[in-house]
């Protein structure tokens with residue numbers, strides 16, 4: 388059951404382990420620039436529509452005679468292959484050759500943990516392969532050095548309509564992040580940060596017990612947290628429950644403070660653009676201070692666990708199972724971590740609500756960037772369009788009309804499920820628009836009791852049966868998926884359009900690499916001390932100054948310079 392509940396995440400996240408691992412040099416932060424258009428791409432679309440190129444190009448046009456493409460790639464020792472296959476000879480490479488006339492040649496492969504170091508050696512020695520995965524910072528470095536092929540023309544000419552739709556389903560932010568001085572210098576691996584939005588999860592069985600209505604405002608949520616602390620919602624006549632569950636990491640998808648910050652219009656751990664287009668750091672916003680003051684007040688009143696500062700999210704989840712908490716801010720998929728608690732405590736029930744705002748102005752959900760990595764092409768490569776064709780093929784076989792779950796995504800062999808989609812050289816995901824469209828189709832299918840309405844859904848199709856079954860039988864086996872779906876509906880009804888605040892930058896600058904660990908520690912330690920009342924709320928102002936002094940100011944300058952270079 389657990390495996391199944393996470394399957395949804397697999398589909399749109401774990402497929403990209405390859406490229407992700409290639410760019411996780413210290414964990415590049417993900418982010419977006421919602422209001423930076425992609426000039427090259429949008430003007431490109433117009434040009435081809437106007438028939439500038441004459442006739443339409445075939446996105447799958449086969450190279451004749453066949454060509455060789457020299458690639459570098461990250462592999463993992465834990466990967467398994469269908470009988471007879473290998474990293475050098477697999478279903479994707481054969482399809483590239485048969486359908487597209489592209490023969491893949493490995494210049495080198497490296498274990499995922501070694502890939503970045505090895506690529507940096509290739510960059511330094513001027514011996515780049517033709518096609519390779521890069522992180523945002525490697526992309527910037529190579530772009531500055533003029534070592535990358537301009538893919539603008541190849542993308543205009545060969546990207547299929549389907550590919551373009553998927554690539555631009557985030558408003559164009561991912562493509563813009565791969566565009567320097569109007570030139571598209573890499574293919575972004577897009578994903579849907581839409582799914583990261585924090586919701587308010589509430590134990591509705593406790594609401595019933597205390598005769599409280601479901602929350603409709605943030606004030607209601609605070610009242611509920613107080614009642615859950617003081618009115619013995621678990622009925623054991625002991626003062627042993629708290630309001631809101633928090634963990635010592637403060638952020639993340641489970642028992643996080645991000646949702647509450649969003650309620651105050653604060654966007655911690657996010658690069659936020661101001662009205663002049665300059666990027667600032669959301670954790671420094673004055674609204675953050677107000678939110679921390681509220682948490683300090685709740686802590687003082689016994690509504691937060693006195694020891695949250697030493698408990699990680701696993702520990703907090705255990706305590707949820709021990710009936711300690713009835714409110715938590717977290718992602719739509721949190722039922723996957725609550726389900727063990729529900730099994731242990733028959734009658735425990737959770738429901739998600741949108742993050743209501745402190746002042747009536749609609750809250751926004753702050754989320755990460757829509758590109759998690761990039762595939763680049765060395766300058767001078769004879770056929771840069773090969774990567775576009777390989778991308779078209781991936782989108783077609785994994786997210787398109789030729790979707791082939793049993794061959795190009797996973798292969799079942801001897802009772803084992805073998806991931807084959809990760810073997811593709813160019814991969815990408817479903818972006819926000821595609822994800823949102825899929826949930827709309829899912830809702831239509833569920834409401835009409837008609838599975839055929841799922842038709843073109845790119846994600847979420849796994850949800851249909853468990854939701855319907857849960858409605859019929861209330862079986863715990865389907866609880867997780869049914870409750871996640873309830874969360875997805877809240878996302879759909881609240882966090883689309885301008886209520887989704889994607890971080891404005893997804894890269895890592897020189898100073899981020901050097902100073903981020905220090906700055907992040909300073910942030911979390913200060914905020915934890917404020918919440919616990921160990922220091923005054925005004926310590927926040929000193930923190931802002933220190934953060935800037937210890938490297939933050941330099942990082943913000945670097946980010947703004949970087950973004951300026953992409954206009």
Ligand SMILES: [Ca+2]
Pocket residue numbers: 619620621622623624625626627628
């Ligand atoms: Ca109690």
